[in-house]
Amino acid sequence: MRDRPEQEGAAPTAVLAAAEPGGSAAQVEVLARLGNGDRAAFAEIVDAWSPVMLRVALLYVSTQATAEEVVQETWLAVIRSLGRFEGRSSLKTWVFRILENRSRTRGRQEARTVPWSSAFPSDDGETGAEPTVDPRRFRGTDDAYPCHWTPDGMPVAWQPPPEDAVMAAEVRRQLRAALDELPVRQRTVVELRDVHGLTSEEVCERLGISPANQRILLHRGRARLRAGLDEVYRGRSREGSTGG
Amino acid sequence: MVEQPDRVEPDVDGAWFEVACQEFVELVTDYLEGALPPPVERAVATHLALCDPCVRYLDQIRRTTAALGTLPAPTLAPAVRAELLDVFDRLHPRPGDGRAGSP
Numbered sequence: 001m002r003d004r005p006e007q008e009g010a011a012p013t014a015v016l017a018a019a020e021p022g023g024s025a026a027q028v029e030v031l032a033r034l035g036n037g038d039r040a041a042f043a044e045i046v047d048a049w050s051p052v053m054l055r056v057a058l059l060y061v062s063t064q065a066t067a068e069e070v071v072q073e074t075w076l077a078v079i080r081s082l083g084r085f086e087g088r089s090s091l092k093t094w095v096f097r098i099l100e101n102r103s104r105t106r107g108r109q110e111a112r113t114v115p116w117s118s119a120f121p122s123d124d125g126e127t128g129a130e131p132t133v134d135p136r137r138f139r140g141t142d143d144a145y146p147c148h149w150t151p152d153g154m155p156v157a158w159q160p161p162p163e164d165a166v167m168a169a170e171v172r173r174q175l176r177a178a179l180d181e182l183p184v185r186q187r188t189v190v191e192l193r194d195v196h197g198l199t200s201e202e203v204c205e206r207l208g209i210s211p212a213n214q215r216i217l218l219h220r221g222r223a224r225l226r227a228g229l230d231e232v233y234r235g236r237s238r239e240g241s242t243g244g
Numbered sequence: 245m246v247e248q249p250d251r252v253e254p255d256v257d258g259a260w261f262e263v264a265c266q267e268f269v270e271l272v273t274d275y276l277e278g279a280l281p282p283p284v285e286r287a288v289a290t291h292l293a294l295c296d297p298c299v300r301y302l303d304q305i306r307r308t309t310a311a312l313g314t315l316p317a318p319t320l321a322p323a324v325r326a327e328l329l330d331v332f333d334r335l336h337p338r339p340g341d342g343r344a345g346s347p
Binding site: 034035036037039042043046047050051052054068071072076079080082132133135138146147148149156157161162168171172175176179190194195197200211215218222223225226229230 | 295
């Protein structure tokens with residue numbers, strides 16, 4: 001639960017400006033706002049980035065409590081060094097660099113020295129060889145419509161849709177559970193991309209993986225999560241049809 | 245290679261790529277990411293123009309992604325956030341704010 005939002009009438013532009021490239025007009029403006037003590041702008045950025053910063057810190061440290069400390073230390077360092085920031089990169093890049101340096105240091109102190117990208121060499125199916133949808137949902141290669149959906153295998157309509165208020169809680173519960181069951185590399189990529197909204201470039205940079213690898217992990221993770229939701233909907237329709 | 249991305253011909257004779265449903269489901273992420281080579285992207289678009297179940301699959305991937313964006317994510321404790329804002333106020337006083345002395 002957050003305490004009261006520090007809006008104070010400011011337009012929510014600081015977060016966007018803080019991701020703009022170094023030297024851009026938007027960046028110059030947001031740095032001026034922060035330098036002049038614009039508390040609302042700073043609060044906006046803290047609120048927008050702290051969740052994903054906690055997630056990134058957890059790539060290096062082992063507990064949520066340590067991650068919280070690292071993020072807090074990072075913000076304190078940002079506040080102290082703001083006047084010395086030369087604006088060669090975006091503010092966001094700079095903040096995340098501080099975060100990663102501090103997380104790495106804490107991780108080493110915890111003796112968790114293995115970098116993320118080599119810690120879990122390739123959990124299952126990362127090469128992309130395994131199909132992400134059960135092959136039994138498709139017709140055989142000798143069928144008149146080879147490799148097309150079978151009548152029972154084809155996707156069924158999700159009614160009501162996941163964003164409907166009736167479904168939202170169950171959908172979130174299912175997604176949370178399915179995320180926790182994903183192989184760690186898939187889960188990390190899906191969380192950073194889809195839960196926290198990082199771009200593919202940002203995910204590749206954070207994790208030190210190639211764009212192609214990022215797409216494979218995202219693909220496999222999303223496909224499993226979709227399949228999990230699909231099971232929820234198929235279960236609902238089975239219950240509905242046997243109820244009469 | 246025939247360049248007719250907008251014309252739908254179900255019975256192509258191999259003049260360009262053809263995508264089956266089972267192939268589409270493995271291309272869906274690269275399609276959403278804009279990472280497919282143009283001929284394959286055209287073949288996927290052609291397939292989607294003809295195949296309602298695959299349109300539904302694509303839609304379900306999008307809805308899954310959107311729903312992930314609604315998951316609550318842990319953030320800083322309110323007390324920690326309040327402390328950070330106080331430190332910010334102290335080190336970056338508003339011009340003319342009497343709380344901080346001039347350097």
